[in-house]
Amino acid sequence: MSALPVSARPMSVFDGLEERLADLRSSGLYREFTPCSYLAEQPGHAMHRGARVQVWCTNDYLGMSQNTQVMHAQVASTLQHGTGNGGSRNIAGTSEAHVELETRLAAWHGKARALIFTSGYVANFETLTTLLAAVPDMVVFSDSLNHRSLIEGIRASKNRRHIFPHNDIAALDDMLGQYPVEQPKLIVFESVYSMDGDIAPITEICDLAERHNAMTYLDETHAIGVNGPSGAGICEEIGEHRATFVQGVFGKAVGTTGGYVAGPDTALDYVRSHAPGFIFTTTIPRSSLDATLRSLDVIQGAAGAELRLKLRENAALMRSLLREARIDFIDAPTHLVPVLVPGGERVKRISRRLLDEYGIYVQPINFPSVAKGGERFRVTVAPFRTRADIEGFVRALRACLDDLR
Known part of the structure:
Protein backbone atom coordinates (compact mmCIF):
# COMPACT_ATOMS: atom_id res chain seq x y z
CA MET A 1 0.00 0.00 0.00
CA SER A 2 1.42 3.36 -0.99
CA ALA A 3 1.88 6.06 1.63
CA LEU A 4 -0.69 8.81 1.86
CA PRO A 5 0.37 12.16 0.43
CA VAL A 6 1.39 14.63 3.09
CA SER A 7 -1.74 16.70 2.56
CA ALA A 8 -3.94 13.65 3.20
CA ARG A 9 -2.27 12.43 6.36
CA PRO A 10 -4.24 12.77 9.60
CA MET A 11 -3.15 15.69 11.71
CA SER A 12 -0.82 14.74 14.51
CA VAL A 13 -1.59 15.89 18.04
CA PHE A 14 2.00 17.18 18.08
CA ASP A 15 1.73 19.33 14.95
CA GLY A 16 1.35 22.52 16.99
CA LEU A 17 4.39 21.93 19.14
CA GLU A 18 6.94 23.13 16.57
CA GLU A 19 5.14 26.45 16.35
CA ARG A 20 5.18 26.78 20.11
CA LEU A 21 8.86 25.91 20.18
CA ALA A 22 9.44 28.57 17.52
CA ASP A 23 7.63 31.08 19.72
CA LEU A 24 9.88 30.06 22.60
CA ARG A 25 12.98 30.60 20.47
CA SER A 26 11.80 33.99 19.18
CA SER A 27 11.06 35.16 22.71
CA GLY A 28 14.61 34.33 23.77
CA LEU A 29 13.38 31.82 26.37
CA TYR A 30 14.42 28.63 24.59
CA ARG A 31 16.81 26.76 26.87
CA GLU A 32 20.26 25.89 25.59
CA PHE A 33 22.28 23.15 27.27
CA THR A 34 26.05 23.40 27.46
CA PRO A 35 27.71 19.97 27.58
CA CYS A 36 30.64 19.87 29.96
CA SER A 37 32.53 16.89 31.34
CA TYR A 38 34.10 17.67 34.69
CA LEU A 39 37.76 16.91 35.30
CA ALA A 40 38.36 15.29 38.67
CA GLU A 41 42.07 16.13 38.67
CA GLN A 42 41.36 19.79 37.92
CA PRO A 43 38.48 20.90 40.19
CA GLY A 44 36.35 23.64 38.71
CA HIS A 45 37.28 22.68 35.14
CA ALA A 46 35.49 20.69 32.47
CA MET A 47 35.91 19.66 28.85
CA HIS A 48 33.59 21.41 26.43
CA ARG A 49 33.80 20.45 22.75
CA GLY A 50 37.43 19.48 23.09
CA ALA A 51 38.51 22.53 25.08
CA ARG A 52 39.13 22.90 28.79
CA VAL A 53 36.88 25.54 30.42
CA GLN A 54 36.34 26.92 33.91
CA VAL A 55 32.89 26.35 35.42
CA TRP A 56 31.61 29.19 37.62
CA CYS A 57 27.98 28.18 38.12
CA THR A 58 28.09 24.68 39.59
CA ASN A 59 26.10 23.82 42.71
CA ASP A 60 28.92 21.58 43.88
CA TYR A 61 29.69 24.33 46.36
CA LEU A 62 32.51 22.61 48.26
CA GLY A 63 33.98 20.60 45.40
CA MET A 64 33.05 17.35 47.11
CA SER A 65 32.26 15.53 43.86
CA GLN A 66 36.00 15.59 43.15
CA ASN A 67 37.12 14.97 46.72
CA GLN A 300 30.81 17.23 59.41
CA GLY A 301 34.43 17.30 60.53
CA ALA A 302 37.28 19.82 60.74
CA ALA A 303 37.98 19.61 57.01
CA GLY A 304 34.39 20.58 56.29
CA ALA A 305 34.66 23.61 58.56
CA GLU A 306 37.78 24.73 56.66
CA LEU A 307 35.99 24.32 53.32
CA ARG A 308 33.03 26.37 54.52
CA LEU A 309 35.34 29.14 55.72
CA LYS A 310 37.23 29.24 52.43
CA LEU A 311 33.96 29.29 50.48
CA ARG A 312 32.83 32.34 52.47
CA GLU A 313 36.16 34.10 51.99
CA ASN A 314 36.07 33.49 48.25
CA ALA A 315 32.49 34.76 47.95
CA ALA A 316 33.45 37.89 49.89
CA LEU A 317 36.47 38.43 47.62
CA MET A 318 34.31 38.01 44.53
CA ARG A 319 31.85 40.63 45.81
CA SER A 320 34.70 43.02 46.61
CA LEU A 321 36.24 42.70 43.15
CA LEU A 322 32.86 43.02 41.42
CA ARG A 323 32.25 46.20 43.39
CA GLU A 324 35.64 47.61 42.36
CA ALA A 325 34.87 46.75 38.72
CA ARG A 326 31.46 48.46 38.99
CA ILE A 327 29.59 45.30 38.07
CA ASP A 328 26.05 45.06 39.49
CA PHE A 329 25.37 42.19 41.86
CA ILE A 330 23.13 41.31 44.79
CA ASP A 331 25.11 41.65 48.00
CA ALA A 332 23.71 38.50 49.59
CA PRO A 333 24.59 37.16 53.05
CA THR A 334 25.36 33.70 51.66
CA HIS A 335 27.91 31.91 49.50
CA LEU A 336 25.93 32.74 46.35
CA VAL A 337 26.84 35.76 44.20
CA PRO A 338 24.02 36.76 41.82
CA VAL A 339 25.47 39.05 39.12
CA LEU A 340 22.78 41.16 37.45
CA VAL A 341 22.84 41.27 33.64
CA PRO A 342 19.40 42.56 32.56
CA GLY A 343 18.10 41.52 29.16
CA GLY A 344 17.28 37.99 28.04
CA GLU A 345 19.29 38.13 24.81
CA ARG A 346 22.06 40.21 26.39
CA VAL A 347 22.75 37.78 29.21
CA LYS A 348 22.90 34.91 26.74
CA ARG A 349 25.28 36.76 24.41
CA ILE A 350 27.61 37.59 27.28
CA SER A 351 27.51 33.99 28.51
CA ARG A 352 28.37 32.75 25.03
CA ARG A 353 31.27 35.19 24.65
CA LEU A 354 32.69 34.29 28.05
CA LEU A 355 32.67 30.66 26.99
CA ASP A 356 33.98 31.10 23.44
CA GLU A 357 36.66 33.73 24.07
CA TYR A 358 37.68 33.28 27.70
CA GLY A 359 36.95 29.62 28.41
CA ILE A 360 34.57 30.60 31.22
CA TYR A 361 31.23 28.85 31.54
CA VAL A 362 28.52 30.59 33.55
CA GLN A 363 24.90 29.78 32.75
CA PRO A 364 22.50 32.66 32.00
CA ILE A 365 19.47 32.74 34.28
CA ASN A 366 16.34 34.22 32.76
CA PHE A 367 12.53 34.01 32.88
CA PRO A 368 10.77 32.06 34.33
CA SER A 369 13.54 31.29 36.84
CA VAL A 370 13.73 35.04 37.51
CA ALA A 371 11.45 37.92 36.52
CA LYS A 372 11.96 39.56 33.13
CA GLY A 373 14.48 42.36 33.59
CA GLY A 374 16.13 40.44 36.43
CA GLU A 375 18.33 38.25 34.24
CA ARG A 376 21.59 37.27 35.90
CA PHE A 377 24.46 34.89 36.42
CA ARG A 378 24.38 32.88 39.64
CA VAL A 379 28.08 32.72 40.38
CA THR A 380 29.60 30.25 42.81
CA VAL A 381 33.17 30.54 44.08
CA ALA A 382 34.31 27.14 45.36
CA PRO A 383 37.01 26.78 48.05
CA PHE A 384 39.65 25.71 45.51
CA ARG A 385 39.39 28.98 43.55
CA THR A 386 42.44 31.23 43.89
CA ARG A 387 42.59 35.01 43.97
CA ALA A 388 44.06 34.90 40.46
CA ASP A 389 41.09 32.80 39.28
CA ILE A 390 38.58 35.26 40.72
CA GLU A 391 40.41 38.30 39.34
CA GLY A 392 40.50 36.67 35.91
CA PHE A 393 36.78 35.98 36.01
CA VAL A 394 35.95 39.59 36.93
CA ARG A 395 38.24 41.00 34.21
CA ALA A 396 36.66 38.79 31.56
CA LEU A 397 33.14 39.66 32.70
CA ARG A 398 33.91 43.38 32.71
CA ALA A 399 35.30 43.18 29.16
CA CYS A 400 32.21 41.38 27.89
CA LEU A 401 29.87 43.82 29.62
CA ASP A 402 31.73 46.76 28.06
CA ASP A 403 31.57 45.28 24.57
CA LEU A 404 27.92 44.17 24.76
CA ARG A 405 26.13 47.02 26.48
Whole structure:
Protein backbone atom coordinates (compact mmCIF):
# COMPACT_ATOMS: atom_id res chain seq x y z
CA MET A 1 0.00 0.00 0.00
CA SER A 2 1.42 3.36 -0.99
CA ALA A 3 1.88 6.06 1.63
CA LEU A 4 -0.69 8.81 1.86
CA PRO A 5 0.37 12.16 0.43
CA VAL A 6 1.39 14.63 3.09
CA SER A 7 -1.74 16.70 2.56
CA ALA A 8 -3.94 13.65 3.20
CA ARG A 9 -2.27 12.43 6.36
CA PRO A 10 -4.24 12.77 9.60
CA MET A 11 -3.15 15.69 11.71
CA SER A 12 -0.82 14.74 14.51
CA VAL A 13 -1.59 15.89 18.04
CA PHE A 14 2.00 17.18 18.08
CA ASP A 15 1.73 19.33 14.95
CA GLY A 16 1.35 22.52 16.99
CA LEU A 17 4.39 21.93 19.14
CA GLU A 18 6.94 23.13 16.57
CA GLU A 19 5.14 26.45 16.35
CA ARG A 20 5.18 26.78 20.11
CA LEU A 21 8.86 25.91 20.18
CA ALA A 22 9.44 28.57 17.52
CA ASP A 23 7.63 31.08 19.72
CA LEU A 24 9.88 30.06 22.60
CA ARG A 25 12.98 30.60 20.47
CA SER A 26 11.80 33.99 19.18
CA SER A 27 11.06 35.16 22.71
CA GLY A 28 14.61 34.33 23.77
CA LEU A 29 13.38 31.82 26.37
CA TYR A 30 14.42 28.63 24.59
CA ARG A 31 16.81 26.76 26.87
CA GLU A 32 20.26 25.89 25.59
CA PHE A 33 22.28 23.15 27.27
CA THR A 34 26.05 23.40 27.46
CA PRO A 35 27.71 19.97 27.58
CA CYS A 36 30.64 19.87 29.96
CA SER A 37 32.53 16.89 31.34
CA TYR A 38 34.10 17.67 34.69
CA LEU A 39 37.76 16.91 35.30
CA ALA A 40 38.36 15.29 38.67
CA GLU A 41 42.07 16.13 38.67
CA GLN A 42 41.36 19.79 37.92
CA PRO A 43 38.48 20.90 40.19
CA GLY A 44 36.35 23.64 38.71
CA HIS A 45 37.28 22.68 35.14
CA ALA A 46 35.49 20.69 32.47
CA MET A 47 35.91 19.66 28.85
CA HIS A 48 33.59 21.41 26.43
CA ARG A 49 33.80 20.45 22.75
CA GLY A 50 37.43 19.48 23.09
CA ALA A 51 38.51 22.53 25.08
CA ARG A 52 39.13 22.90 28.79
CA VAL A 53 36.88 25.54 30.42
CA GLN A 54 36.34 26.92 33.91
CA VAL A 55 32.89 26.35 35.42
CA TRP A 56 31.61 29.19 37.62
CA CYS A 57 27.98 28.18 38.12
CA THR A 58 28.09 24.68 39.59
CA ASN A 59 26.10 23.82 42.71
CA ASP A 60 28.92 21.58 43.88
CA TYR A 61 29.69 24.33 46.36
CA LEU A 62 32.51 22.61 48.26
CA GLY A 63 33.98 20.60 45.40
CA MET A 64 33.05 17.35 47.11
CA SER A 65 32.26 15.53 43.86
CA GLN A 66 36.00 15.59 43.15
CA ASN A 67 37.12 14.97 46.72
CA THR A 68 39.59 12.07 46.72
CA GLN A 69 38.04 10.32 49.72
CA VAL A 70 34.55 10.52 48.23
CA MET A 71 35.63 9.26 44.81
CA HIS A 72 37.59 6.37 46.31
CA ALA A 73 34.59 5.41 48.47
CA GLN A 74 32.34 5.21 45.41
CA VAL A 75 34.87 3.24 43.35
CA ALA A 76 35.53 0.76 46.16
CA SER A 77 31.80 0.31 46.77
CA THR A 78 31.16 -0.22 43.06
CA LEU A 79 33.81 -2.94 42.90
CA GLN A 80 32.25 -4.65 45.92
CA HIS A 81 28.53 -4.16 45.24
CA GLY A 82 28.15 -3.38 41.54
CA THR A 83 26.75 -0.41 39.65
CA GLY A 84 23.10 -0.64 40.70
CA ASN A 85 20.71 -2.11 43.25
CA GLY A 86 18.38 -3.64 40.70
CA GLY A 87 15.13 -2.72 42.37
CA SER A 88 12.91 -0.36 44.28
CA ARG A 89 13.25 0.13 48.03
CA ASN A 90 10.64 -2.54 48.78
CA ILE A 91 11.91 -5.07 46.20
CA ALA A 92 15.57 -5.89 46.87
CA GLY A 93 16.62 -2.24 46.64
CA THR A 94 17.24 -1.30 50.27
CA SER A 95 20.88 -1.69 51.24
CA GLU A 96 22.53 -1.36 54.63
CA ALA A 97 23.82 2.00 53.38
CA HIS A 98 20.23 3.24 52.96
CA VAL A 99 19.47 2.38 56.56
CA GLU A 100 22.71 3.87 57.88
CA LEU A 101 22.36 7.08 55.90
CA GLU A 102 18.70 7.65 56.83
CA THR A 103 19.55 7.12 60.50
CA ARG A 104 22.45 9.53 60.25
CA LEU A 105 20.41 12.20 58.46
CA ALA A 106 17.64 12.03 61.06
CA ALA A 107 20.18 12.52 63.85
CA TRP A 108 21.92 15.32 61.93
CA HIS A 109 18.69 17.33 61.90
CA GLY A 110 17.41 16.19 65.28
CA LYS A 111 14.40 14.41 63.78
CA ALA A 112 12.83 11.01 64.39
CA ARG A 113 13.10 9.71 60.83
CA ALA A 114 14.56 10.50 57.41
CA LEU A 115 13.71 9.20 53.95
CA ILE A 116 16.07 9.14 50.96
CA PHE A 117 14.70 9.92 47.50
CA THR A 118 16.29 9.83 44.06
CA SER A 119 16.51 13.64 43.94
CA GLY A 120 15.64 16.74 45.91
CA TYR A 121 12.84 17.49 43.44
CA VAL A 122 11.30 14.07 44.00
CA ALA A 123 11.72 14.42 47.77
CA ASN A 124 9.73 17.67 47.80
CA PHE A 125 7.07 16.64 45.32
CA GLU A 126 6.37 13.19 46.75
CA THR A 127 6.39 14.23 50.39
CA LEU A 128 4.11 17.21 49.88
CA THR A 129 1.62 15.50 47.57
CA THR A 130 1.37 12.45 49.81
CA LEU A 131 0.93 14.33 53.08
CA LEU A 132 -1.50 16.89 51.64
CA ALA A 133 -3.64 14.13 50.11
CA ALA A 134 -3.68 12.42 53.50
CA VAL A 135 -4.91 15.60 55.23
CA PRO A 136 -7.29 17.22 52.70
CA ASP A 137 -8.34 20.01 55.06
CA MET A 138 -4.72 21.11 55.54
CA VAL A 139 -4.26 24.71 54.37
CA VAL A 140 -0.90 25.43 52.73
CA PHE A 141 0.99 28.73 52.94
CA SER A 142 3.79 28.96 50.37
CA ASP A 143 6.49 31.61 49.89
CA SER A 144 6.15 33.32 46.51
CA LEU A 145 9.75 32.49 45.54
CA ASN A 146 9.65 28.80 46.41
CA HIS A 147 11.40 26.30 44.15
CA ARG A 148 9.41 24.64 41.38
CA SER A 149 9.47 21.27 43.16
CA LEU A 150 7.67 22.80 46.14
CA ILE A 151 5.22 24.65 43.90
CA GLU A 152 4.33 21.54 41.91
CA GLY A 153 3.99 19.43 45.04
CA ILE A 154 1.45 21.91 46.38
CA ARG A 155 -0.34 22.40 43.04
CA ALA A 156 -0.84 18.66 42.62
CA SER A 157 -3.01 18.62 45.74
CA LYS A 158 -6.58 19.82 46.08
CA ASN A 159 -5.82 21.56 49.36
CA ARG A 160 -6.60 25.21 49.87
CA ARG A 161 -3.44 27.29 49.51
CA HIS A 162 -2.17 30.83 49.92
CA ILE A 163 0.95 32.40 48.41
CA PHE A 164 2.54 34.95 50.73
CA PRO A 165 4.98 37.66 49.51
CA HIS A 166 8.58 36.58 49.77
CA ASN A 167 9.79 36.51 53.40
CA ASP A 168 6.85 38.78 54.44
CA ILE A 169 6.14 37.85 58.04
CA ALA A 170 3.28 40.33 58.47
CA ALA A 171 1.46 39.04 55.39
CA LEU A 172 1.94 35.45 56.47
CA ASP A 173 0.64 36.28 59.94
CA ASP A 174 -2.49 37.83 58.42
CA MET A 175 -3.11 34.82 56.19
CA LEU A 176 -2.67 32.35 59.04
CA GLY A 177 -5.00 34.44 61.19
CA GLN A 178 -7.87 33.83 58.75
CA TYR A 179 -8.19 30.27 60.01
CA PRO A 180 -9.11 28.84 63.41
CA VAL A 181 -6.34 27.45 65.57
CA GLU A 182 -7.60 23.90 65.15
CA GLN A 183 -7.43 24.08 61.33
CA PRO A 184 -4.48 22.00 60.02
CA LYS A 185 -1.89 24.30 58.42
CA LEU A 186 1.48 23.89 56.71
CA ILE A 187 3.97 26.67 55.95
CA VAL A 188 6.31 25.78 53.06
CA PHE A 189 9.47 27.80 52.54
CA GLU A 190 13.23 27.65 51.92
CA SER A 191 16.16 28.65 54.08
CA VAL A 192 18.40 29.99 51.28
CA TYR A 193 16.79 31.25 48.08
CA SER A 194 19.37 30.56 45.41
CA MET A 195 18.46 33.18 42.82
CA ASP A 196 18.90 36.13 45.21
CA GLY A 197 21.07 34.40 47.80
CA ASP A 198 18.90 35.67 50.66
CA ILE A 199 17.88 33.86 53.83
CA ALA A 200 14.40 33.30 55.22
CA PRO A 201 13.47 34.61 58.70
CA ILE A 202 13.23 31.05 59.96
CA THR A 203 12.85 31.82 63.66
CA GLU A 204 10.07 34.34 63.01
CA ILE A 205 8.24 31.86 60.80
CA CYS A 206 8.56 29.16 63.45
CA ASP A 207 7.19 31.66 66.00
CA LEU A 208 4.17 32.22 63.75
CA ALA A 209 3.75 28.48 63.34
CA GLU A 210 3.61 28.03 67.10
CA ARG A 211 1.17 30.92 67.53
CA HIS A 212 -1.19 29.64 64.83
CA ASN A 213 -0.72 25.90 65.48
CA ALA A 214 0.86 25.30 62.07
CA MET A 215 3.50 22.85 60.86
CA THR A 216 6.50 23.91 58.78
CA TYR A 217 8.21 22.36 55.77
CA LEU A 218 11.68 23.87 55.27
CA ASP A 219 13.78 23.28 52.17
CA GLU A 220 17.46 23.60 53.18
CA THR A 221 18.78 22.53 49.77
CA HIS A 222 21.28 25.35 49.25
CA ALA A 223 22.41 25.43 52.89
CA ILE A 224 23.17 21.74 53.40
CA GLY A 225 26.92 21.28 53.79
CA VAL A 226 27.48 25.04 53.61
CA ASN A 227 25.94 26.44 56.79
CA GLY A 228 26.13 25.40 60.42
CA PRO A 229 28.98 24.04 62.57
CA SER A 230 28.57 20.57 61.05
CA GLY A 231 27.00 21.67 57.76
CA ALA A 232 23.41 20.77 58.69
CA GLY A 233 22.09 24.09 57.33
CA ILE A 234 20.78 27.45 58.47
CA CYS A 235 18.70 25.93 61.28
CA GLU A 236 21.84 24.49 62.85
CA GLU A 237 23.68 27.77 62.29
CA ILE A 238 21.08 29.83 64.19
CA GLY A 239 20.15 27.15 66.73
CA GLU A 240 16.57 26.80 65.46
CA HIS A 241 15.19 23.25 65.68
CA ARG A 242 11.44 23.76 65.46
CA ALA A 243 10.93 23.12 61.74
CA THR A 244 8.60 20.13 61.43
CA PHE A 245 10.14 18.83 58.22
CA VAL A 246 13.60 19.58 56.82
CA GLN A 247 14.47 18.75 53.22
CA GLY A 248 17.98 18.49 51.85
CA VAL A 249 19.95 17.16 48.90
CA PHE A 250 23.18 15.33 48.13
CA GLY A 251 23.56 16.73 44.60
CA LYS A 252 24.87 20.13 45.62
CA ALA A 253 27.40 20.67 48.43
CA VAL A 254 27.54 16.96 49.32
CA GLY A 255 28.73 16.20 45.79
CA THR A 256 26.79 12.99 45.04
CA THR A 257 23.17 12.43 44.03
CA GLY A 258 19.76 12.18 45.72
CA GLY A 259 17.62 14.03 48.20
CA TYR A 260 15.91 13.46 51.53
CA VAL A 261 13.34 14.65 54.01
CA ALA A 262 13.73 14.46 57.80
CA GLY A 263 10.84 14.84 60.19
CA PRO A 264 8.25 13.11 62.42
CA ASP A 265 8.30 9.33 62.43
CA THR A 266 4.62 8.67 61.72
CA ALA A 267 4.32 11.24 58.93
CA LEU A 268 7.39 9.99 57.07
CA ASP A 269 6.45 6.35 57.66
CA TYR A 270 3.18 7.22 55.92
CA VAL A 271 5.09 8.81 53.02
CA ARG A 272 7.33 5.72 52.83
CA SER A 273 4.24 3.54 52.63
CA HIS A 274 2.21 5.61 50.12
CA ALA A 275 4.35 7.91 47.94
CA PRO A 276 4.44 6.48 44.38
CA GLY A 277 7.74 8.23 43.61
CA PHE A 278 9.32 6.49 46.58
CA ILE A 279 7.76 3.04 46.19
CA PHE A 280 7.74 2.49 42.43
CA THR A 281 11.18 3.66 41.33
CA THR A 282 14.62 2.08 41.26
CA THR A 283 16.63 3.37 44.17
CA ILE A 284 20.02 5.07 44.34
CA PRO A 285 22.92 2.60 43.93
CA ARG A 286 24.79 1.47 47.02
CA SER A 287 28.04 2.95 45.69
CA SER A 288 26.57 6.46 45.53
CA LEU A 289 25.23 6.15 49.07
CA ASP A 290 28.62 5.00 50.34
CA ALA A 291 30.15 8.05 48.65
CA THR A 292 27.53 10.21 50.35
CA LEU A 293 28.38 8.75 53.75
CA ARG A 294 32.06 9.48 53.19
CA SER A 295 31.25 13.00 52.02
CA LEU A 296 29.31 13.59 55.25
CA ASP A 297 32.35 12.39 57.21
CA VAL A 298 34.35 15.20 55.60
CA ILE A 299 31.62 17.84 55.77
CA GLN A 300 30.81 17.23 59.41
CA GLY A 301 34.43 17.30 60.53
CA ALA A 302 37.28 19.82 60.74
CA ALA A 303 37.98 19.61 57.01
CA GLY A 304 34.39 20.58 56.29
CA ALA A 305 34.66 23.61 58.56
CA GLU A 306 37.78 24.73 56.66
CA LEU A 307 35.99 24.32 53.32
CA ARG A 308 33.03 26.37 54.52
CA LEU A 309 35.34 29.14 55.72
CA LYS A 310 37.23 29.24 52.43
CA LEU A 311 33.96 29.29 50.48
CA ARG A 312 32.83 32.34 52.47
CA GLU A 313 36.16 34.10 51.99
CA ASN A 314 36.07 33.49 48.25
CA ALA A 315 32.49 34.76 47.95
CA ALA A 316 33.45 37.89 49.89
CA LEU A 317 36.47 38.43 47.62
CA MET A 318 34.31 38.01 44.53
CA ARG A 319 31.85 40.63 45.81
CA SER A 320 34.70 43.02 46.61
CA LEU A 321 36.24 42.70 43.15
CA LEU A 322 32.86 43.02 41.42
CA ARG A 323 32.25 46.20 43.39
CA GLU A 324 35.64 47.61 42.36
CA ALA A 325 34.87 46.75 38.72
CA ARG A 326 31.46 48.46 38.99
CA ILE A 327 29.59 45.30 38.07
CA ASP A 328 26.05 45.06 39.49
CA PHE A 329 25.37 42.19 41.86
CA ILE A 330 23.13 41.31 44.79
CA ASP A 331 25.11 41.65 48.00
CA ALA A 332 23.71 38.50 49.59
CA PRO A 333 24.59 37.16 53.05
CA THR A 334 25.36 33.70 51.66
CA HIS A 335 27.91 31.91 49.50
CA LEU A 336 25.93 32.74 46.35
CA VAL A 337 26.84 35.76 44.20
CA PRO A 338 24.02 36.76 41.82
CA VAL A 339 25.47 39.05 39.12
CA LEU A 340 22.78 41.16 37.45
CA VAL A 341 22.84 41.27 33.64
CA PRO A 342 19.40 42.56 32.56
CA GLY A 343 18.10 41.52 29.16
CA GLY A 344 17.28 37.99 28.04
CA GLU A 345 19.29 38.13 24.81
CA ARG A 346 22.06 40.21 26.39
CA VAL A 347 22.75 37.78 29.21
CA LYS A 348 22.90 34.91 26.74
CA ARG A 349 25.28 36.76 24.41
CA ILE A 350 27.61 37.59 27.28
CA SER A 351 27.51 33.99 28.51
CA ARG A 352 28.37 32.75 25.03
CA ARG A 353 31.27 35.19 24.65
CA LEU A 354 32.69 34.29 28.05
CA LEU A 355 32.67 30.66 26.99
CA ASP A 356 33.98 31.10 23.44
CA GLU A 357 36.66 33.73 24.07
CA TYR A 358 37.68 33.28 27.70
CA GLY A 359 36.95 29.62 28.41
CA ILE A 360 34.57 30.60 31.22
CA TYR A 361 31.23 28.85 31.54
CA VAL A 362 28.52 30.59 33.55
CA GLN A 363 24.90 29.78 32.75
CA PRO A 364 22.50 32.66 32.00
CA ILE A 365 19.47 32.74 34.28
CA ASN A 366 16.34 34.22 32.76
CA PHE A 367 12.53 34.01 32.88
CA PRO A 368 10.77 32.06 34.33
CA SER A 369 13.54 31.29 36.84
CA VAL A 370 13.73 35.04 37.51
CA ALA A 371 11.45 37.92 36.52
CA LYS A 372 11.96 39.56 33.13
CA GLY A 373 14.48 42.36 33.59
CA GLY A 374 16.13 40.44 36.43
CA GLU A 375 18.33 38.25 34.24
CA ARG A 376 21.59 37.27 35.90
CA PHE A 377 24.46 34.89 36.42
CA ARG A 378 24.38 32.88 39.64
CA VAL A 379 28.08 32.72 40.38
CA THR A 380 29.60 30.25 42.81
CA VAL A 381 33.17 30.54 44.08
CA ALA A 382 34.31 27.14 45.36
CA PRO A 383 37.01 26.78 48.05
CA PHE A 384 39.65 25.71 45.51
CA ARG A 385 39.39 28.98 43.55
CA THR A 386 42.44 31.23 43.89
CA ARG A 387 42.59 35.01 43.97
CA ALA A 388 44.06 34.90 40.46
CA ASP A 389 41.09 32.80 39.28
CA ILE A 390 38.58 35.26 40.72
CA GLU A 391 40.41 38.30 39.34
CA GLY A 392 40.50 36.67 35.91
CA PHE A 393 36.78 35.98 36.01
CA VAL A 394 35.95 39.59 36.93
CA ARG A 395 38.24 41.00 34.21
CA ALA A 396 36.66 38.79 31.56
CA LEU A 397 33.14 39.66 32.70
CA ARG A 398 33.91 43.38 32.71
CA ALA A 399 35.30 43.18 29.16
CA CYS A 400 32.21 41.38 27.89
CA LEU A 401 29.87 43.82 29.62
CA ASP A 402 31.73 46.76 28.06
CA ASP A 403 31.57 45.28 24.57
CA LEU A 404 27.92 44.17 24.76
CA ARG A 405 26.13 47.02 26.48
